[in-house]
Amino acid sequence: MFEYGIVGSGVGGSSIATLLNAKGYKVALFEKEPYLGGCSSTFSHKGYSYNTGATTLAGYEDGFIVKEVFDEIGFKPELITTDPAIVIMQNEKVTPRYSDFEKFFQVLNTNYPYSQNRKFWELIYEINSEFYKMSGHYYSNANIFAKVKSLLSFIPLFLKFQKYLRINAYDFIDNFFDGIDDEYLQFLESQILIVAQAPTKEINFFTAALSLGYTFNENHYAIGGLGAIFNGLTKDIEHVYKNSEIKEIKRLPTYFELHTKNNIYEAKKIILNSTVYDSAKLFEDRDIKSYYKKYEKLNNYQSSFMLYLTIKSKKKFEHHYQIIKEELFPHSLSKAVFVSFSDENDNTIVAKGHYSLTISLHTDLRIWQNKETYKAQKKVLQDILVQTVLTSLDIEESEIVHSFCATPLTFKNYINRTQLGGNAITMKNFLPFLPSNDSPLNSVYHVGDSVYAAQGWPGVMLGVKNLKGLLDV
Ligand SMILES: Cc1cc2nc3c(=O)[nH]c(=O)nc-3n(C[C@H](O)[C@H](O)[C@H](O)COP(=O)(O)OP(=O)(O)OC[C@H]3O[C@@H](n4cnc5c(N)ncnc54)[C@H](O)[C@@H]3O)c2cc1C
Incomplete structure (x- = not known):
């Protein structure tokens, strides 16, 4: 029996799992995908590696939350300062x-x-x-x-x-x-x-x-991609189950059963790193289901369209650009696209002389739900983004060696969520309406960008620290 079953290995899940493990608790970390990190992971596609979504690491400096948590664990990531x-x-x-x-x-x-x-x-x-x-x-x-x-x-x-x-x-x-x-x-x-x-x-x-x-x-670039951080961070956890989606969680009188396709695991307490919008479906228990259902109204359907490029180029690039256009990009919510390059000396993510690019644009899930127009929309947006990046950053089309794109539905297929960027803290949706890291439900906890404190590494890490305090460990 595990003390804690942690569902999802994003920034929140991996960090709290590592903290609890370092304190001597028996933890199990379950991740649906073969790689850890969720929106902050690094993945491979046809032999080319890319950061999935997030590319920048803020909050890793003295007095800041990410460093505070990593220091407590005794973990030092391999980073380059981005300025x-x-x-x-x-x-x-x-x-x-x-x-x-x-x-x-x-x-x-x-x-x-x-x-x-x-x-x-x-x-x-x-x-x-x-x-x-x-x-x-x-x-x-x-x-x-x-x-x-x-x-x-x-x-x-x-x-x-x-x-x-x-x-x-x-x-x-x-x-x-x-x-x-x-x-x-x-x-x-x-x-x-x-x-x-x-x-x-x-x-x-x-x-x-x-x-x-x-x-x-201070802002940082992670060598090998942000995903590399998770491998280092969780290396001392004995029970990290990759390719293990939790399909159902059953509440029993004194513990929970976590069901994957082939196995059942037992844990006294559960910590969900799935979003609050996607968690109700994991439970049959009526109290837990309705607790998560109540937060589904916070879902703003905001999501991302991604373009991934590998280029071979002798040019020098900064790590991150934001390109702002006068018009909204089609099928999107924004006039601005965020473009991240791998470091020119980082040959752990890409071969020498190449750059791995992760390019993101805000969109809305509902734009991508019509099966008949899906493919055509994807092509239109991909072409426009490629052109925007090439022209703005002076890259030749012949320098592209690999490219493909992803929509909110791709995120659903891989990391089990379509709403991205977490729970926006708006005027209407400020404290005390935010879901916390604990709940009135006995032994059910939560971390990640759809609960306190907010999205991004620093926001999620504030939630991890808060949860650690609530668990009194
Ligand atoms: C395009 C984009 C760009 C971004 N850029 C930045 C940036 O540059 N810097 C920054 O700080 N932040 C950035 N963010 C935000 C940041 O990535 C997220 O806020 C953060 O990574 C979310 O962490 P999380 O703990 O909520 O977990 P998530 O990333 O949501 O990960 C949850 C994990 O749980 C797994 N999971 C879900 N359900 C199950 C289940 N039932 N069983 C097993 N596993 C499950 C998923 O597969 C996933 O791996 C960006 C986000 C996006 C989408």
Whole structure:
């Protein structure tokens, strides 16, 4: 009998499994796929390797959450610092997001000259650094007392940032600049979308400020792809079951049965790393099923369209670009595409002289559900993305050695989820409406980007730390 059965090996599942294992608990980590990491994994397709979705690692520096958790485990990933964290390309303007304020600001202010710029970006810088100095908050949904206690733990944060929490980001920015032009707004909006997963009209300014500010922190590239981190991280866990999808979980009086196609495992407690939108189907138990069903309304169907390219090129590239166009890409929710390159010296992910590219664009699952138009839509979007990347980054078509694309349905087939980017923290969907890492259900816990705290490595890791506290380990 395992103490903990952990369903899914994403950032959340793998990290909590490793933490519990390091504390001496008997854990089993189940992963549907042959590789670990979910949205942050690295996979192989016809001999070429790619990062599945995520490509950047923020939060690995002293005083930040990813490093704090990894240090506690005693794990040191192989990383390269990425600076600029992203290069933003819009029309003819190229703006590297350097971590150094002045270095970034000089280029920004030349590209987008606004008299309020310095005050605005200093505010972003300040909110970002003040936020990461705060600690002590926790979040529980176990019962009404725990919930009230959780909300009280956020009071220092509410007090400190209240004027930015109550106003939507769009209004704040527009007022700040006495009316902002479309180009500059799109520049900000595109960067905010990739972190907050929602447009400025739906989120408060505090969330927007953190989304714009994270590039002032250290950002990292993982050697061998982000997936390589998971192999190192979980190496001391004895029971990692890959290719093992949990099809059903049965609650018995004192433990759970976790059913794969061929086996049944027993665990006293379960931690789900499947999204809250996809978890109800794992259970027959009515209480558990209805608990997860209630959160299905949070599903915003936001997802990703991916283009994967391997190119052979002698040119030098930064690790990450965001290319912003004037029009929405067809069958998408965005005017901006995020392009990540493998490091030129990283020959563990790709052969020497080549680059592995992971290219992502926001889309909506519902755009991809018509079987009759699916193939044609995929082709149209793939062609446009290839052209956009080639032209913007000066790559020849002849340099492409391998390419293919993925839709939200591809994600469903592989990592069991279509909603990507997690639970966007919008004005409507702020604490206390967020699902937590615990629940009123005895011995049922949750980690990942659809529950507290948010998406991305730092967001999911805050949830891992919160869960560790709730489990009192
Ligand atoms: C295109 C894209 C780009 C992104 N870029 C970045 C970035 O650059 N930096 C960043 O920090 N974040 C980025 N993110 C967000 C980040 O990838 C996610 O927030 C994070 O990886 C989610 O981790 P998770 O713990 O929720 O697990 P998930 O990634 O959701 O993984 C869950 C795992 O559980 C497995 N699973 C599900 N159900 C079962 C089952 N029944 N049985 C067994 N296994 C199961 C799945 O196969 C999967 O491996 C990006 C996301 C996307 C989609």
